[in-house]
Amino acid sequence: MSAFPTLHWTDHHGQTCSARWRSESGVPAPRRVMQVDDQTPADTAYRLACEGTALLWQGDFHNGRQLLQALARRMDKRAAAGRRTSSREAPTGPAQAFHLHRKRQAERARTLGMLLIPVSAGHLIPLRRAPDVALACQEAYGEAQEDYVIALRELQGLIGAHEWRKKGVPVPALGAAIHPHYGVFSPVRGEYLDLMKQAPLPAALAPNSRAYDIGTGTGVLAAILAQRGVQHVVATDMAPRALACAHDNLSRLGLTAQVTLQQTDLFPPGQVPLIVCNPPWVPARPNSSVEQAVYDPDSQMLKGFLAGLASHLSAGGEGWLILSDLAEHLGLRSREDLLQWIDQAGLQVAGRLDIRPRHGKAYDPQDPLHAARAAEVTSLWRLTPKPVAGP
Template identity: 70%
Template structure:
């Protein structure tokens, strides 16, 4: 719960935070009379602002806070640049993550009240009850408070869910869209999907898809002719999302969804896994699709793959080498884990990164992103 005082009386409401951040302790009601400079100073000092004014003015204030967060004083910018220039690759990455986290905390200081039916009790507030229901589940009548920035993310996810993401590997439109749910990583980067769509299949009888997420790779395998796919997932949101997508695509009869941490029971001639690519701590549930502290899922997949492969079967590890360019994992470490798991490399297919950040020279991690290669590693059991 979040607690504050307003008009001399104690107030409280349910605190909502996708990142699991603790409820703030310093809460100050604010309205249209609050100057942006004052709001930014309070946010930097750790005071959150519970908005009581016009909703559209709150959106404008958030934009003003963003401009101030991105406009560093010359001396501070020079010190930060000097610190980054003298840092190693891994340290640069962690400094970048720290800066991102600090910016997120500052911009997350503008809070919006939400009624028990998910309506917003502010002037000119939009009706976002459908988006909130998708993210939080059915309304339970309890008033809550959420950061405006997070609320905007919920609405953005709602729009993506309605529109869907076109996946050429699933065939022609309109039956080739994946609809990501809130909190489930969207398959906007198509290179890893294309690798799975193009690699020669070792068989078409059965495949396991480990950590299916939206269900996109399971759907690609089924559309390629694999008669039965068992797709596992641990996150409840992702299981619901995958089920929705497979139903839309007419593939529920060929893809079985299973709540499991990594592997289903049994063996298969093909086992596919696209684990998080960067060994770092995620800051929210959706970041778990990208960041995995200690490479837990990658190591777990490699360690258990051999006992879930049929004789002569293949494990497809779909992995970016971004972590290698960031100094967070070496190629030698990866090959060592493969060998230690009793596996051997049968082949590898590579593709260059095509996303926008790979071409953005202003990105602090541009050098690593520009060099990034995504690979499909074909793994088999090593000879005893």
Template identity: 65%
Template sequence: MHLHSPFIAHPVISWTEAGETRSARWRSESGVPAPKRVVIADDRMTADSAYRLACEGTAMLWRGDFQNARQLLQALARRVERKPGKPSKHPKPAASPTEAFHLHRMAQSQRARTLGMLLLPFEADYTIPLRRAPDVRQACNEAYGAGEEPFVASLRELLGLIGAHEWRKKGVPIPALGDRIHPYYGVFSPVRGEYVGLVAEAPLPSLELAFDIGTGTGVLAAVLAQRGVKRVVATDQDQRALSCARENLTRLGLAQQVEIMQADLFPAGKAPLVICNPPWLPARPSSPIEYAVYDPDSRMLLGFLNGLAAHLTPGGEGWLILSDLAEHLGLRPRAELLAAIDAAGLKVLGRIDVRPHHPKVSDDTDPLHAARAAELTSLWRLAAK
């Protein structure tokens, strides 16, 4: 998971400006490597010129008006999304779902690389020394921690920080709680409410104790506590998630019932209920933030399954909350999941399914539409054999 790295770990980038070589720290929370070539750009830069430079791998450090930089980024995005060439008379047959998934991720990665080539200067206190620049100090402090020295980061990353700050401020409504959860930057946001609803509705095997493995924002721990579970131990190994969960549970008035603990999967001991909502897709994350979505080699899923029996009290249940999207994309067959459950010394007591209702389900322009339209999210009730 993503841990806060010290500022000193950030590499230095250099460029020529006014006839002399200058340098600054490079900052990228999404793990993008520092650009090798940097040129100065300002309001005279055309979108076509900027797009050509970005495609060549040349980054542009902006010295013009901030709002003009935002408009230039939008123009770059339009060029990235424009389909080159004329439609073929003999289009290729539809790719398999797995090919569609990998092509989609490649396109996303290429888009991120190109749009990440427009850079901004930042002072040590996170002010941006450009005309009409907004005050982004709070958003940067929330994501980066205390500032230490001037640096350079991409405009695209900054917009992500600002968006995360807005989510954190206004929160995500959670009908099952009758309240809101406020996600931190880099912590998985519970915008897919259907999996929360499953945990709110499944029959509880006990009200004494529950473990919430990989708690993230703390939303599932909060649901269990609100349902009357007397004590919940919620674990995560990401510092941001731990801070986020503590703040959410305190705001909800549930901090006395829920203990937040740093751990890789399980805390010590056993419980009559152990729940886990691991990342749903067994693929390699391309940035630290993607660890909330992608679980390389199903590491967290298998870690949970293989350790579950040892952490259940007699008659206890493990709740695995998992979408079957990976099955529809050809990334992990159902037989593989069932074999992993069996190999871990577990049996399936039952399963509760729900159909997702997020906008992409009905978006037939989405390259993964067929898989998303067929997707089910399930709460698997597991027990030791």
């Protein structure tokens, strides 16, 4: 906790108080903090939050949740009014629509993140009717030996992640559930997992049944490979949380004997007949740890995977790249770019399996990115090294 900055504020009695500031998304500590409670009008709280004053809640916990909902309603109302009356920010293309959408999301997150909750050592909330969040916080943060302050929205995220971790996410392609940890991307979109189940395994696996899963996350792709009969999978990730999550899931599934976890950037040493990777699909800057599974600045992980793939494939091997074309429909990356990177990496396309998304946003005309989502296709690209030209 000593690595976190300290917040200072004055209580209702004029006494100076302090506690550590905690934000998993890296939001800087607010400069101005004032105590608010059940007597604070929602309009006042909204004005202060918009002005950049953080509101440290001291009232009933459930009333604090209601205040957060009231702030969200005011933000939505103002945003809707702004879209009706102003055309200055009207997007002229899909890329601008995407960036405007993310800008509004960031503004909303910043304002709603101004409502703070005090947490005592041991992850206890010293408020009336506060829930027991000790286990949810411990799963995400570890032990807490001193008091700290977090945004109520982040606390809600911790609680939600804890529930997902308990219940699990059903994965039909696996015939089981995956239990995501806080900060690790959940495999809620099952269509790309169906592609993993359907793709024909390379013949080169028969004499050498080994594979790599690059950027394993929850471990779901490694688990599918193991279930399909691959005898040894090395699953890599840079994030300790992801590796802990993958170990938990593989243990639940009884697959730890087949899958070895390794903390490394992209590839482990050696060559294998099959390497799979599901990199972040959208080339943009993530705003939080969990967004790192969705947003890949300048397609760095995608380019890194393609650049190193050929040298890590054994004879007759394949690399499976699982990628949505949403970025293409948003104007953030072209198909020509992708094909050029594949070619420059000394690779060729041996085949491709496509599938349409099944999530609700693809069919919601009110979604700001509906046109791109409706056209989206997720593909499993089967890549092989290009033949070496003869003398």
